[in-house]
Amino acid sequence: MIENRCVVLAQRPQGRPRVSDFKVETRPVPELEDGQLLCKNRFISLDAGFRNWMDEGSGDNVLPAMPLGEPVMGLTLSEVLQSTHADFAKGDILMARFAWEEYTVTNAGDFISPIKDVRYPLNYYLGVLGDTGLSAYFGLTDFGNIQPGDTVLVSAAAGAVGSIAGQIAKIYGARTVGISHGPDKCGRLIRELGYDAAIDRSGADLDQAIAQACPDGIDVYFDNVGGPMLQAVLAHINEEANILLCGSVATYNSTEQVPGPNNLFQLTTKHAHMHGFMTHLNLARYEETRATMAAWITEGRLVIHEHRLQGIDNVGQAFCDLFEGVNFGKTIVEL
Numbered sequence: 299m300i301e302n303r304c305v306v307l308a309q310r311p312q313g314r315p316r317v318s319d320f321k322v323e324t325r326p327v328p329e330l331e332d333g334q335l336l337c338k339n340r341f342i343s344l345d346a347g348f349r350n351w352m353d354e355g356s357g358d359n360v361l362p363a364m365p366l367g368e369p370v371m372g373l374t375l376s377e378v379l380q381s382t383h384a385d386f387a388k389g390d391i392l393m394a395r396f397a398w399e400e401y402t403v404t405n406a407g408d409f410i411s412p413i414k415d416v417r418y419p420l421n422y423y424l425g426v427l428g429d430t431g432l433s434a435y436f437g438l439t440d441f442g443n444i445q446p447g448d449t450v451l452v453s454a455a456a457g458a459v460g461s462i463a464g465q466i467a468k469i470y471g472a473r474t475v476g477i478s479h480g481p482d483k484c485g486r487l488i489r490e491l492g493y494d495a496a497i498d499r500s501g502a503d504l505d506q507a508i509a510q511a512c513p514d515g516i517d518v519y520f521d522n523v524g525g526p527m528l529q530a531v532l533a534h535i536n537e538e539a540n541i542l543l544c545g546s547v548a549t550y551n552s553t554e555q556v557p558g559p560n561n562l563f564q565l566t567t568k569h570a571h572m573h574g575f576m577t578h579l580n581l582a583r584y585e586e587t588r589a590t591m592a593a594w595i596t597e598g599r600l601v602i603h604e605h606r607l608q609g610i611d612n613v614g615q616a617f618c619d620l621f622e623g624v625n626f627g628k629t630i631v632e633l
């Protein structure tokens with residue numbers, strides 16, 4: 299019998315998640331039934347958005363609330379060890395929505411994207427070639443309408459999605475401006491991710507900092523953060539600007555209703571556009587998009603950064619780090 303170490307949701311986080319909200323337990327791996335797979339999870343991806351489904355009644359209808367006492371749902375890079383399922387074979391590599399655990403037994407009804415041609419290190423298929431990189435790509439190319447010379451502003455610009463979004467915008471000829479916190483991360487945005495300018499969100503006056511860093515206004519805002527930052531950015535948009543609503547990490551831990559931006563009339567006067575999108579709904583486009591992104595990696599046009607921790611015991615910590623802004627690049631745990 300194989301023992302499975304998994305991270306269960308011990309209690310629902312109240313506000314910002316804490317390591318004590320999660321508990322590592324050891325459970326037996328169940329016997330395989332017909333039509334099932336046994337997978338070894340090689341890497342776990344930590345995704346800020348999953349914080350939403352740790353609450354009861356998040357109200358967004360995308361996924362049900364995670365049950366208490368059960369392994370926490372998450373994205374994994376997994377290898378098939380055994381299969382009684384017609385569509386999968388031993389040795390297949392999958393990007394999947396499984397759980398924070400060492401092994402998963404599944405009937406493959408979940409969100410699964412097989413990696414048909416593994417040419418890059420496996421961890422890339424959760425980061426730049428996984429949901430995070432593809433979020434940057436789909437948001438910018440489906441809705442950004444970037445023209446050479448446009449100013450593209452990215453929030454959480456040093457993060458998993460943001461670090462790739464800034465680089466893709468640059469490939470499309472934009473002048474890129476990133477928002478992060480602290481002088482160290484802001485310096486790295488410019489030196490290591492090629493941003494033309496950086497804004498420190500911990501500074502005193504965000505409005506003034508945006509005006510300074512974006513003297514010609516903002517044509518595209520890739521929004522990972524939402525909240526008051528979105529309101530500050532809206533004050534600086536250009537005519538026909540595109541606001542790409544990828545995420546709202548500033549509001550996921552709120553225990554009270556967050557007021558919306560009070561300046562949406564900016565969209566009217568600037569005849570601008572806001573676009574929300576959910577990356578996983580594009581599952582059928584993943585393979586072809588990975589090929590485009592892979593070519594950019596090979597050409598050296600996409601640089602990859604990772605915040606990597608080791609072992610199942612550190613998964614809870616890695617998740618909490620996201621909300622402290624500890625990471626530079628994709629947060630991942632190797633099992």
Ligand SMILES: NC(=O)c1ccc[n+]([C@@H]2O[C@H](COP(=O)([O-])OP(=O)(O)OC[C@H]3O[C@@H](n4cnc5c(N)ncnc54)[C@H](OP(=O)(O)O)[C@@H]3O)[C@@H](O)[C@H]2O)c1
Binds near residue numbers: 546
């Ligand atoms: N639409 C989709 O389908 C989709 C798919 C994947 C991800 N997303 C979204 O993309 C966004 C980025 O997610 P990720 O998992 O890649 O995380 P990440 O960007 O790697 O990490 C989160 C970053 O957000 C910043 N941050 C944390 N708390 C903040 C706050 N209160 N105010 C402002 N900034 C804060 C921190 O960066 P700094 O300290 O450097 O500012 C932190 O490093 C999230 O909103 C996520 O939900 C959406």
